[in-house]
Amino acid sequence: MAAHHLGIALDEEVVATSEEPDALTRANPLGKIPTLVLDDGTAVFDSRPIMAELDRMSGGKLYPRNxxxxxxxxxxxxxxxxxxxxxxxxxxxxxxxxxxxxxxxxxxxxxxxxxxxxxxxxxxxxxxxxxxxxxxxxxxxxxxxxxxxxxxxxxxxxxxxxxxxxxxxxxxxxxxxxxxxxx
Ligand SMILES: N[C@@H](CCC(=O)N[C@@H](CS)C(=O)NCC(=O)O)C(=O)O
The missing domain is CATH 1.20.1050.10 (Glutathione S-transferase Yfyf (Class Pi); Chain A, domain 2)
Structure with a gap:
């Protein structure tokens, strides 16, 4: 939702976590969503680190500076x-x-x-x-x-x-x- 609002393009991949799909567990050992895979292959997982990443990508538009x-x-x-x-x-x-x-x-x-x-x-x-x-x-x-x-x-x-x-x-x-x- 935040990425969309910030105009950050994402390829969305829907997974069934309970099936422990390789694509997910390779990126995130915890097998949880949300997981964000960056263009260079680095996986960022857990909502808050993902939000922090989106903040950096947007040049600080997601959190107040004060x-x-x-x-x-x-x-x-x-x-x-x-x-x-x-x-x-x-x-x-x-x-x-x-x-x-x-x-x-x-x-x-x-x-x-x-x-x-x-x-x-x-x-x-x-x-x-x-x-x-x-x-x-x-x-x-x-x-x-x-x-x-x-x-x-x-x-x-x-x-x-x-x-x-x-x-x-x-x-x-x-x-x-x-x-x-x-x-
Ligand atoms: N604190 C995590 C919670 C993520 C979470 O619990 N995700 C659930 C889906 S809503 C999940 O992936 N569950 C699969 C599992 O625990 O194996 C976050 O905010 O990203």
Whole structure:
């Protein structure tokens, strides 16, 4: 999403991580997405290093230069990425285990993290004026993932500032819906 917005051309390769495809595990020993392979073959993996790479490629257009604003962007990004990690952990608990081995206290533990993160994000919801930064992209991606996999979580209920944020983000980043996570 950020690369597209910055006008950085990417060849997108969709992989099924659970099949541990060679193309992915050769580039990223952890076998995780997102993984960004640069023109010289160097692989950059994990969202935040990838975002830092895109920032360098764009000549610093993805993060504020001012120290305090940068910290705000990074805190937002960490909370949004952490929200995704908690949601992904819940998805995997159900997807990877036989039904009788799914551990409900673990699912509840992850959902409490997700709800606390959403409440924190509501309290810290950024006003989006001007160019979106890395924290905004991370938040938009996390909310889109919650919409995709956790409809019942209904993150919009009681979180008007996050609702306003996502509406504003969709206006600012044309094509946002098409660029978000897909099943
Ligand atoms: N902290 C990582 C999390 C990435 C992540 O959990 N990716 C999941 C898909 S959403 C994945 O590749 N899972 C496959 C696996 O864990 O084997 C990031 O932000 O890039």
């Amino acid at each position: 120290g305090e604003r940068r910290r705000t962007a990074e805190r937002l990004e960490a909370a949004a990425d952490g929200l995704c990690d908690a949601l992904v952990a819940s998805v995997y608990e159900r997807r990877m285990r036989p039904a009788e081995k799914v551990h409900t206290p673990w699912l509840d533990y992850q959902m409490r993290k997700a709800v606390r993160a959403l409440d924190w994000l509501e309290a810290e919801a950024p006003a989006l004026r001007g160019r979106p930064h890395g924290g905004h992209f991370a938040l938009a991606a996390a909310l889109a993932y919650a919409d995709l996999r956790f409809e019942a979580l209904n993150w919009r209920r009681g979180r008007p500032r996050l609702r306003r944020f996502i509406d504003r983000f969709a206006e600012t980043v044309p094509g946002y819906e098409a660029l978000g996570p897909r099943a």
